[in-house]
Amino acid sequence: MATSPSRRLDQLIQALQRLPGVGVRSASRMAYHLLQHDRNGAEQLAQALLAACEGIRHCALCHTFSDEEVCPTCADPSRDAGLLCVVESPADQAALERTGAYRGRYFVLMGRLRPLDGIGPDDIGVRPLLERLQTPPPVREVILATSFTAEGEATAHVVARLAQTLGLKVTRLARGVPVGSELEYVDPGTIAHALADRR
């Protein structure tokens, strides 16, 4: 009979498996590490989790995670409220912000369509997006910045239809050859798009 040395340890290993991509072996390794070498880190993590659960909600305008009713980006009066860039996640939004090339607003879907996993338009932020498009400040152009994958394209398609029924202008990030790449190593689909959209 394998008596576990500690019920609390078992519970910690079980709870760590709620993290995506963490199975029983990594969970054990994490638990041993925290208990043996970093109890401080464990307590910090616990406090951060509680603070996040208690304090993080969705921005009333762009639907991203936010500590306030309206997130700092939406509350920034210097940003163009007529441009609305639709992204899948806060990480994608951060990638766009890093360019420094965009000064409009965002809408964060917090997901993408995954029909094979049963994730439809109602499971991501399509309904809040519709509300957002119908309330002031008015939007004149919706920029689709979802991923260039099958799922991202499907998501873009649904959002585009929605925006078009409201009579809004809809654009998509340009497809093309990435900066710094040698043509030899770029896939044919990308080159075909770059040819068609040459300027």
Place this chain on the structure above:
Amino acid sequence: MATSPSRRLDQLIQALQRLPGVGVRSASRMAYHLLQHDRNGAEQLAQALLAACEGIRHCALCHTFSDEEVCPTCADPSRDAGLLCVVESPADQAALERTGAYRGRYFVLMGRLRPLDGIGPDDIGVRPLLERLQTPPPVREVILATSFTAEGEATAHVVARLAQTLGLKVTRLARGVPVGSELEYVDPGTIAHALADRR
């Protein structure tokens, strides 16, 4: 300027990186997942972390993680206190317990010698092991069950010397061909050991 949407989110992503093997990308993915789909799990994890930090200590006898002063295995009067099996981790102890073939006691080093990383005898449980060997109940045989790797062998060597200076009998788990394996695929070192130790 990339304004993060939430300071609490940043702190959570930072705290998750205290987990071994978790970088900024997995930490973000974990944080998004918990906040978006499993706030219950996040709270459970926080409680489990706090309970573990507060309640888990080292067993006074075998040094493994324990909720009590003495862990259930050491407290079990039916186990032979004269046999002391030295392992590296609670996971290794659990592997031995699963066999059902051992009814002695354990000592868990909570690590192994890693000279290249600066982990010496004082960083693992060699000192508590010495105390354990010098306090009753008396031990008549020390069974070395550290890993069969360079680091595990070095650890076994140090523990063996320690036990021998106290005049104790020291044995090592047998090296040999794993049950269920075909000779063709077994490495030469293992076959050489199996030949030398044939019975």
